[in-house]
Amino acid sequence: MHTFIKRLSLIMLALTFSVSAFAMSLQDAKRQGKVGEQPSGYLGVVVSNAEVITLVKKVNNKRKQLYIKMARKNKISLKQVAALAGEKALKKTASGNYIKNAAGKWVKK
Secondary structure, X not given: OHHHHHHHHHHHHHHHHHHHHOOOOHHHXXXXXXXXXXXXXXXXXXXXXXXXXXXXXXXXXXXHHHHHXXXXXXXXXXXXXXXXXXXXXXXXXXXXOEEEOOOOOEEEO
């Protein structure tokens, strides 16, 4: 399980950099408070506009495809992989960026 978590961490890091080619980078959107990490393992929209929605859809589609591969490889459910990724993403979220708390509210970390 430790190797799986390390691999998941590397994938999350790669996803962060892979979206930088989009008009608005994921890091910019996070710093500007437009998107945030959720316990579900998927990115969420904090401040809605067309560019943000497009970014979130692209990032979440990429994440889901990677989660599916990891779930198959490790013989666990997609939901389990996504939850582990969400837990990791919440922990790694920089101070001042948004996360969705257990009550479903966006809060600054």
